[in-house]
Amino acid sequence: xxxxxxxxxxxxxxxxxxxxxxxxxxxxxxxxxxxxxxxxxxxxxxxxxxxxxxxxxxxxxxxxxxxxxxxxxxxxxxxxxxxxxxxxxxxxxxxxxxxxxxxxxxxxxxxxxxxxxxxxxxxxxxxxxxxxxxxxxxxxxxxxxxxxxxxxxxxxxxxxxxxxxxxxxxxxxxxxxxxxxxxxxxxxxxxxxxxx
Numbered sequence: 001x002x003x004x005x006x007x008x009x010x011x012x013x014x015x016x017x018x019x020x021x022x023x024x025x026x027x028x029x030x031x032x033x034x035x036x037x038x039x040x041x042x043x044x045x046x047x048x049x050x051x052x053x054x055x056x057x058x059x060x061x062x063x064x065x066x067x068x069x070x071x072x073x074x075x076x077x078x079x080x081x082x083x084x085x086x087x088x089x090x091x092x093x094x095x096x097x098x099x100x101x102x103x104x105x106x107x108x109x110x111x112x113x114x115x116x117x118x119x120x121x122x123x124x125x126x127x128x129x130x131x132x133x134x135x136x137x138x139x140x141x142x143x144x145x146x147x148x149x150x151x152x153x154x155x156x157x158x159x160x161x162x163x164x165x166x167x168x169x170x171x172x173x174x175x176x177x178x179x180x181x182x183x184x185x186x187x188x189x190x191x192x193x194x195x196x
Contacts, residue, residue, distance in 0.1 A: 129187075132180050136187050139177040146170050 107127070113119040146166060153163050181188045 129184065132184055133187050136177055136180055139173050143170060143173060146173075 107130075109120060109123045113123045147170065150163055150166050150170070153166070
């Protein structure tokens with residue numbers, strides 16, 4: 001078996017570092033701060049470092065009289081955070097707004113549509129038309145509200161950069177609505193109830 005000189009060297013190096021550690025911790029920060037800040041000579045810095053080392057150790061001395069116990073305020077009637085989170089996970093959070101459900105139930109493909117590839121393609125096209133119709137209907141109902149928001153923002157004196165962001169949003173929604181109607185002309189004439 002070969003002797004492990006690398007491991008022995010590391011152990012020796014670690015022991016030397018441990019042996020010299022207290023002197024380095026006490027003197028190194030004070031010596032470097034004396035020469036860096038004051039511009040003093042290294043000999044004067046070392047002398048002031050040894051004088052200040054006593055102050056440094058006195059400042060961190062274990063003195064029970066210096067400790068002050070501060071009471072913590074109670075948290076929601078002794079309820080722990082994990083219990084509150086567990087209840088919210090199981091029962092929901094009362095502060096959250098209610099979810100808005102889709103009024104029309106989802107139309108699922110029938111067994112015959114699933115079996116026939118052509119019928120399933122028609123089913124997919126119908127679903128896509130329904131989604132695009134919902135987009136056009138939402139754009140028709142939300143664009144006037146967004147325009148009203150822009151007018152109120154102008155009247156309130158909000159920054160022009162913030163108003164420009166909303167105007168850009170309106171422009172992009174209108175452009176997308178035009179593209180959808182151009183590609184699907186039947187959506188423009190369909191009433192909102194049919195689109196959904």
